[in-house]
Amino acid sequence: MSTFNKLNLKDEFVKNLDSLEYKQMTKIQELSLPHTLDNKDIIAKAKTGSGKTVAFSIPIVNKLDVKKFKIQSLVLAPTRELANQIAQEIRKLSRHIHNVKVLTLTGGVPFKPQVASLFHGAHIIVGTPGRVLQHIKEENINFESLNTFVLDEADKMLDMGFFDDIKLIIDELPKQKQSMLFSATYEEGIESLASFVLNEPIKVEVEDEEKVNIKQVLYKADEAVKTSILPSLISSNEANTTLIFCNTKVKCDELADELYDLGLDVLTLHSDLEQRDRDEVITLFASKSYPILIATDVASRGLHIDDIDLVINYDLARDEKVHTHRIGRTARAGKGGMAISLYEAWEEEKIEDLKEFFDDIKFDEVSNIIENPSFKIDSDYRTLFINGGKKQKLRAGDILGALTAGLGLEKTSVGKITSYDFCSYVAVKKEDIKKAHDGLSNKRIKGKYFRVFIK
Structure with a gap:
């Protein structure tokens, strides 16, 4: 892999990257940065956790004119959590430059304070399509100085029905600008969106490494025994951080109560939580202050939490794509990981679909799960x-x-x-x-x- 000092970046930028422990580029960074730093449009296929946020943030920071207190870049993301984390990443990458203002515009938080912040100005906007469009309609935002536009997790935005909102936003942006589109898949609709957003783009693709890097084991288990085997699954894998996926908010809360009764410290994350509480949960888990996070698919994409030792699908995902994103939480930036899925007899058809999609899935018996009594499920x-x-x-x-x-x-x-x-x-x-x-x-x-x- 190449190092960042081989790029045409200022010395202080490279020093800041080094201080952030960004020494070698990931594959998506290595393939995209030479083009994006040359102000080219790109369409990039890369999974969450591949380092794509840094890949599109470096060109944004590199061309930033901090003395020009106008909006110069807009990044659109599908969820509040991802938008907030992108903004945090850009702030870190630009900390060698004084007085950079990165403003986050998302739903789920009060509107009027955002209007006040826009009135005072910003250099970079990171937001969700709905809230950005709302500010545009109320004439709170001025994009006349914008030179860079990024669509992150474009496939997710299409899934969420944001296509029309994105088109309306683009109509308000200058014609002359650099545009970057990042997507985990090139599903139907991406090419259409790309043709609307991009100008003679360079196509960059990173092969999906999740199947190679993640060890997957499946257990057939009735609902009655699922909860009881979780402590043994965690301890036998000596997992210091475990992310458990359920399909509903109700199940998340029920399972959290059951594990708490077993003496385990647990956090939950789902859409019923206020944004402030969701931020806190993510922060506490990322800080390794709690060993277990139980979440709905709000956590399957867009959460930059490194070093998750174990992912457990308490409920099987609705399809292979969601399953892939879930297990990808334990293999960020090329690291390997462990994913365990529990299924019931009536879900055999889903299992057959997974076997076709992943050729290295292993099956095991619940009776073979042996608790490790010397491993304490706790946080330091x-x-x-x-x-x-x-x-x-x-x-x-x-x-x-x-x-x-x-x-x-x-x-x-x-x-x-x-x-x-x-x-x-x-x-x-x-x-x-x-x-x-x-x-x-x-x-x-x-x-x-x-x-x-x-x-």
Whole structure:
């Protein structure tokens, strides 16, 4: 694989990439960046987790004119979660440039604050089609200086019925611009969308590696025994992070209660949660503060959570495409992974379809699952919630300094720090969590007191 320093990027950009541990390009980055940095349009086929967010964000950041306080780039994503994570990634990639404003426009959050933010200006917009179109219709947004347009997970947007919204948005954009379309599949409708969006695009395709990198095992299990075997499945695979998929919100909550009764710490993620709560759940799981996340297919795509050891399909997905995206959560950026699917006798027809799609699926008996008593299903970290964020100029470095220099914690005791506009989260080793909580609760950070809670 090639390194980023071989690209025509400024030294400070390469240094920032290096500080983010981006040293070698993934396949999609290696194939697309030479073209996109040359301002070419591309249509790229790449699965979630292949590094495509970095692939389209680098050209956006590279051509950004920070002194020109106008909207220069628009990224459309199918879901709020993906839009928020793309925005976070762009902020990280542009942190070597002072005063870059990345604004997220999605549904599920109040509209008026977004209007106020647009009035004050932004360099980059990341949003969902419905909310962006709403701002366009109310004349809150001006794209006259836009030079880059990105459609991420285009196939998902077509599945969700966004085709007409996307066309209406494109009609409002300048004709002269660079456009990039990323999709996990080239299903029906993608070519039509691409012809409408792109101008003489270069086609880039990364072969699907999920079948190769993920070990899949299927177990026939009645509903009555599914829950009882989950702890043994997790412990036998020594999974520190496990993502369990259910088909309904009700089942997610029921299963969470059942596992909690078994003494396991569990998070749930589904569409009934408010956006703030969904952000918190994703943050806590990504911070490795909870060992198990139970989710509907809202988590099958667009969640940038690395190092998930095990995916369990408690309920089989509705089709092979959704199944592929689910198991792909455990094989991000080329890493291998383990996926287990449970099925009942009446689902044999679905199993036959999966066998045709995946030629390396293995079947096993429930009786062969042996619990590993020496493995504890737990997390090393707990997370602190701090009621201050970017709007209060509270940065990750400030929090780290308060914990280490201020309270005497070792850097190895502090895990992932995530900042939002009005709050922050910091993972701390469990043995130090009380000291961290009590210390930050009674200590000023940047001259201010903040409320702190253990999550």
